[in-house]
Amino acid sequence: MQLSTRHLLGIKELSAKDISTILSTATQFKEVLQRPIKKVPSLRDVTIINLFFENSTRTRISFELAEKRLSADVLNFTASASSVSKGETLLDTVNNILSMKVDMVVMRHSASGAPHFLSQHIPAAIVNAGDGINEHPTQALLDAFSINEKTGKLKGTKVAIIGDIMHSRVALSNIYLLKKVGAEVVVCGPPTLIPKYIGNALNVEVSYNLRETLEWCDVANVLRIQLERQNQVLFSSLREYSLAYGINRQLLDDLKKEIIIMHPGPINRGVELDSDVADSKQSIILQQVENGVAVRMAVLYLLSGRNPARE
Amino acid sequence: MKAILNKQQLEITIKRLAHQILENHISLEDTVIIGIQPRGIYLSDQIVSEIKKELHLKKIKYGKLDITFYRDDIRKQLHVANQTDILFSIEGKKVVLIDDVLYTGRTIRAALDALMDFGRPEKVELCVLIDRRFSRQLPIQPDYTGKAIDSIVSQKVKVNWTKSEVVLY
Structure with missing residues (x-):
């Protein structure tokens, strides 16, 4: 054991x-x-x-x-x-x-x-x-624990990892873990924040379209924009990032199903997640912390x- | 291999243990039954169903306790943890702990420590199916015994719940 x-x-x-x-x-x-x-x-x-x-x-x-x-x-x-x-x-x-x-x-x-x-x-x-x-292995483990607790399974669960994939250790650990337990993974974000060969190297799907990705997934794990790790301009402004890749109430209400929203914290409210989404009952952010x-x-x-x- | 209890004897013994517990806890009002995971549960499930039958009760306070995190041999070997399921307070209650085989007493020591983390019971009693007497390493004795046997360290006692028999080998 x-x-x-x-x-x-x-x-x-x-x-x-x-x-x-x-x-x-x-x-x-x-x-x-x-x-x-x-x-x-x-x-x-x-x-x-x-x-x-x-x-x-x-x-x-x-x-x-x-x-x-x-x-x-x-x-x-x-x-x-x-x-x-x-x-x-x-x-x-x-x-x-x-x-x-x-x-x-x-x-x-x-x-x-x-x-x-x-x-x-x-x-x-x-x-x-x-x-x-x-x-960041313990974050990926607690994310998987929280997904399993909420949906009852990991195998076959469709998980979208959204945002700053390039600078995120949470993203990499999550991808390794989800692939090992048989979940389906899509990474989504602006092309400048997704490493070019990640699709083939880690066997994940890559999408640049937030709406399509949300339509597909059961769980959206939304990442923080890590300004402290970016030493060049990868998108024009936080406001523009938020318009293209921020998740708001309207976007979620337009989907045909209710998806689960996760975030490893700390949240940039109004950038990757709107406040009313982060605090809604679809969000399991505080359960992640508890787990x-x-x-x-x-x-x-x-x-x-x-x-x-x-x- | 030597049979200690066959199917019929096992059934009778379990009925007797249930009745002995009832004798001392006639109303069950302040009594809770707790089986020790994983192997004590087979016995506690059957004792609990006998007690319910006897008293015509639908529900009694019955929980399951896992002692993995309280073991004293963690540094030698890690064991698989099982579910603990105690959904009531044991504060001030009489607790009947149930396990299948009492051998060194170390499991029961761990169970007592684990139990105290759920509250302060008024009293704790121990019920076991097989008591391997003279093999104790700690001063722990059962209050209800299915059968006491004399065995040496190299021997093993196995309660086979699918075949409903107890053997010594």
Whole structure:
């Protein structure tokens, strides 16, 4: 009942069986979170550090809560308030922390591949909490958990991923995961925000037409426009982006069916999603956040079992 | 392989356990039944249906408890977690825990810890189909026993619910 991997670096490295093990374990943790005492003693003997080299609200709080609900000892690290600003290297920083007997590392970094690099040099188990424009595996897992919870299945479910595909680690992790569990995937957005060869490389359909995509899908996962990662002009203005690719009430009301709206947050209200759509009952954005804690508990629990630092 | 209980004996034993529980919890008003996942559920389902039949009740407070996250051997081996399903408060209630085989007592220790996260019961009792006495590693004893057997560590006890028999091998 263990995962095939020692770290959670990305969905790419997981098998379909790993994914189903994580999701079914998360279901049980979700029940734990409904109890009067929302806590289990499973990770009492584990110390976890949250290494965040990049800003985060949801992911960071969600991981910290998941760790505490599992009774782990938790340390928090923010790059801006650390010796990183004095020029210490990533490996030195982590090795210094590990020498204080830390068992697991949850890491977010702006450089793609940073956790993969670390995994080759340190004995602790690593959970990727987002690396550059590569992957954000726990987000994809909680998205899949939320879709499954809402529709009852993943296989054959039609999922549209809409928006800034190019700069989104959420998009890449979601595509890997959805393809592994047999869902159908369309990526939709302006041509400048969709990598040219993504269709063939990842075996997904590409659409530049928002209305057609919404007509087709059961679930629309809407991504944030990541202005902080764009170093060139990829569309003329946010207002124009919103006119072509923003989802509003009118657009949804014109569809023949009621689709599910998801967003990994933070939302740019009025850009990719209008407020009345984000807050409607079609939207499961807050359920995604709620499920995030249970999914992260499952990941930490399943990885804690195999810990070479303790063997 | 040695048969401990055959089909007929198993049926009679389960009826007796149900009646013994009723003897001590005559109205069931403040009593809840909780089966331990996964294998205790086969037994608890049957005891609950006997109790309902006896009292002509449609519903009694019956829950299922999974103890995976409370095990003391997590670092040795991870087990598949099953559904916990307790949709009522156990605060101040009398709880009857049900499992199929009582062996080292470690499962029941974990179950007691798990149970306390749902509230503070007035009393907890333990009902098991097979008690492998003299094999305990913790000071835990059953209140209701289907059959007590003497076995050594290398032996295994298997309750086969599809064939309705209990064997020692």
